[in-house]
Amino acid sequence: MSLQVYAHRGYSxxxxxxxxxxxxxxxxxxxxxxxxxxxxxxDDEVVVIHDETVGRTTDGKGRVRELTLDELRQLDAGSWFGEEFKGEKIPLLSEVLTLVAEKGLLVNIELKNNKIAYANLESKVITMLQEYDLVHRTVISSFDHYSLRKVKELCPDVDTAILYMANLFEPWEYARKVGVTSIHPYRPTVVESMVAKCREYNLPVRPFTINQVKEMRRLIGLGVDALITDKVEQAFTELNRG
Ligand code: G3P
Ligand code: CA
Structure with a gap:
């Protein structure tokens, strides 16, 4: 399969x-x-936001888990980036899945449940993916590897990926043990022998977050399966360099 470009948090x-x-x-x-x-x-709605708190990316303050959907939807999630984005809202997962389905996109859903316990997040997400018929376009990732096991039990067909920062010992073996089908490693841990082993184990490797040209070139050269990047057009420029 040729290399795929995933827009990290959208074309951020x-x-x-x-x-x-x-x-x-x-x-x-x-x-x-x-x-x-x-x-x-x-009120247990699934929303798309990176931090546990809203302060960095909206004009509000407080913890997502302590705000209702109505309260969150009143926040401006765009002005901090530029005036032309004033009025952007924190999206519901359902809104993004509508776009994904309409445009025939792939989607990497990261469950931010490694620092905060969300009892039903896995089942909520799986139910929505089934509803939108997106199980086969999705990879679900998390730094919480127990959660990925739960995802697989709920939906054996969905691609799942361990996220990790530090170098893991034999991640291909570890992935098998957890029961995931892909690997999303922090970029510097990706080296030639690791990519070769993952290929042998039939585990796609999609490193994050690849924003430097030099790193894009290195990873494209190693034959990784995807780049997760903030800089979509830059990634295509490097890919098309051949
Ligand atoms: O896809 C992996 C990457 O998104 C994990 O880091 O902090 O950007 O969510 P973060
Ligand atoms: Ca993420």
């Missing part, structure tokens, strides 16, 4: 991360897929 180099504007720009730039982050609101 040119639009406010994890907003519909960023996802639409990823589509416009020709990204194969989008990556997004999920949390649950106080």
């Amino acid at each position: 180099a040119v639009a406010p991360e994890n907003t519909m504007a960023a996802f639409q720009r990823a589509v416009d730039a020709g990204a194969h897929g989008i990556e997004l982050d999920l949390h649950l609101t106080k």
Whole structure:
């Protein structure tokens, strides 16, 4: 399979991360897929935002888990990035899945449940993927590897990926043990022998977050399966360099 480009938090180099504007720009730039982050609101709605708190990416303050959907939807998630994005909202997962289905995109859904326990996040996400008929276009990733096991039990057909920062010992063996079908490693841990082993184990390797030209070239050269990047057009420039 040829290399895929996933827009990290949408095309977040040119639009406010994890907003519909960023996802639409990823589509416009020709990204194969989008990556997004999920949390649950106080009233258990699945929303797309990276941090546990709203302060960095909206004009509000507080913890996502302590705010209702109505309260969150009143926040401006665009102005911090640029005045032209004023009025962007924190999206519901359902809104993004509608776009994904319409545009025939791939989607990498990161469950942000490694620092906060969300009892039903896995089943909520799986139910929505089934509803939107997107199980086969999705990879679900998390730094919480127990959660990925739960995902696989709920939906054996969905691609799952361990996220990790530090070098793992034999990640291909570890992935088998956890029961995941892909690997999303922190970029510097990706070396030639590791990619070869993952290929042998039939485990796609999609490193994050690849924003430097030099690193794009190195990883393309190693034959990774995808680049998860903020800089979609730059990634295509490097890919097309041949
Ligand atoms: O896809 C992996 C990457 O998104 C994980 O890091 O902090 O950007 O969610 P973060
Ligand atoms: Ca993420």
